[in-house]
Amino acid sequence: MDFNMPEDVEIMRTTIKKFVEKDLEPISQQVEEEARIPDEIVQKMRDLGLFGLAIPEKYGGLGLSTIAEIIVYEEITKTNACFRSRIGTSNGIGSIGIYYDGTEEQKKKYLPRVASGEWSAAFALSEPEAGSDAANIKTTAELDGDHWVLNGMKHFITNGDCAHLFTTLAVTGKKESGRSEITAFIIEKGMPGFSIGKKEKKMGLKGSETTQLLFDDCIIPKENVIGGDAMIGQGFKTAMRVLDKGRLTMGACALGASQKLLDMCVDYAKQRVQFGKPIGQFQMIQAMLADMATEIYAGRQMLYHAACMRDEGRKITREASMAKLFCTEMASRIADKAIQIHGGMGYMKELPVEMFYRDVRLYRIYEGTSEIQRMIIARDLLKD
Ligand SMILES: Cc1cc2nc3c(=O)[nH]c(=O)nc-3n(C[C@H](O)[C@H](O)[C@H](O)COP(=O)(O)OP(=O)(O)OC[C@H]3O[C@@H](n4cnc5c(N)ncnc54)[C@H](O)[C@@H]3O)c2cc1C
Incomplete structure (x- = not known):
């Protein structure tokens, strides 16, 4: 499977990266303290089409492929996780059931409103x-x-x-x-x-x-x-199909957060000096960094592979569960190591490491806990 992304996907990645750096990251701490996203940021999200990522162009959305959507979520979760949550539920589990199983009339009535961000x-x-x-x-x-x-x-x-x-x-x-x-x-x-x-x-x-x-x-x-x-x-079948897709999104969120934490750890390991050397020169710190990077590499391959399978129209129940399970469990291990590498600073609110530590914990619980993912994978393995 070829992971060289088409040009439009790379353009989307660059656009989201810039949005995160310029508009989201500077207010991440404010959002954390005030527990709300400012209206002008929600409007910018609407202007970028982020409420309609996966909704087909026919219904006013961007009609992105699964892999492109995963990349958007990966980038946007390199900052405060609530920004993804604000758009992701709308684009994904909140409306995708209408797209999958709704009547044409329902699709025409609701999807354009969701895609424009007028309705969440x-x-x-x-x-x-x-x-x-x-x-x-x-x-x-x-x-x-x-x-x-x-x-x-x-x-x-x-x-x-x-x-x-x-x-x-x-x-x-x-x-x-x-x-x-x-x-x-x-x-x-x-x-x-x-x-x-x-x-x-x-x-x-x-x-x-x-x-x-x-x-x-x-x-x-x-x-x-x-x-x-x-x-x-037939609603339970609709709900389960909705959650299959949602599991890839959860994996992407966990991946984005993990990558951001690794990047922060590498920077910190280069500049924090103890015993007269940057801590990155100590083998025990190097081992943690190497393990983090290795897990991220594995998680990314799984997730992109499952996303490409979905884009090819293949069934992904087992792969989506595996990608969610691996990436979300990985994110918790990585967040724990990230606090360790940052020492006392990792525990302080001055840096966002502790926020990531708390936020990534959720990914192992919602849209199916890790135990439920294991059940789904095992059931698929053992079926006749
Ligand atoms: C912040 C947040 C946002 C959420 N958003 C939404 C939302 O938008 N919409 C929505 O519908 N839901 C939402 N949820 C609910 C979420 O999907 C559930 O919390 C999740 O599915 C787990 O259910 P539970 O909390 O009842 O835990 P329980 O099902 O009670 O599980 C408790 C523990 O038992 C384990 N367990 C349960 N059954 C088994 C089994 N058969 N074998 C082994 N272990 C098992 C679980 O893995 C877990 O460790 C949200 C939850 C949170 C925390």
Whole structure:
């Protein structure tokens, strides 16, 4: 497989690098302290088309290939992770289900608004009793004439506060097997009976809001089932397809953060002097740097390979899980070493190393924990 990127991908990489250096990195600490991204930065993201990276040009997006999108996320996560979170959920898990399985009418109605950044999108699957066991959701939807009535609660929803549309999973019946029949709905902010609940206080990703969503006899038009009547009861399949792609994005975020940490460590090892020498001349520091670089090299190959496979239209369930598992576990190991190499300074808020340490921890949890990725990989290996 050839990883020489086409010219347009390299141009995109350069554009994002410049945006990160000029606009995002200088305000990263401010965003961390104020726990919000300034409106003018969100506008710049809109102007660059970042809300429509993966949405096809036909629906107003940039229509990037998976590999190009991965490279954008890799670059943008070399600074505060919340910037990626602001655009990624909209482009990805929040709206991609509509692109995969929505009716043409739904695509035309919603995707251009998301692509332009006029509307943000969120993905609402998790509930207090349904995390890894996502099929165990309790939110229900009952058909009542020309509309559905939703009742229940979602929690830990990224961008819950700023999203205008929510790809939401609810139980619409029972299968013969006794398992719940799940349907995916498009819920718009302001629909009667829908409100935003508590905002979570988190360990990291401070500039990204994570909220509850509350449905209290929430009225949704019949036509808001993703894919229409034919897709009633098929929502869990939509959700799993959405997450396959999301896993590559998580891998890219972990890769970008790891590369940034390595770059910071190399600089620090050259300039920090102890015992009369730069610490980079000590073999134990060199070994840490070499291990970090080696892991990043391996992670990048896996991720780019899986992204290219997806662009070739191949099934990537196993590869996406492997890339997510490897890159996200790698990022935590690398962040730990990065603190070690920076010594006491690594622990101080003056440098962003401790922020990366906290932020990369999340990648091993959401969009499927490391344990769930191992289950998916093993299931695929052992299937007949
Ligand atoms: C900041 C943040 C943002 C999030 N954003 C969203 C969002 O936008 N939309 C959304 O729908 N969800 C979101 N989530 C939810 C996230 O996807 C879940 O937290 C995640 O899937 C894990 O579920 P859980 O927290 O309930 O943990 P649990 O499922 O309770 O897992 C607890 C532990 O048990 C392990 N475990 C569970 N089952 C097994 C098993 N069968 N074998 C071995 N080990 C197992 C897990 O790996 C984990 O270590 C977000 C979470 C966070 C923290």
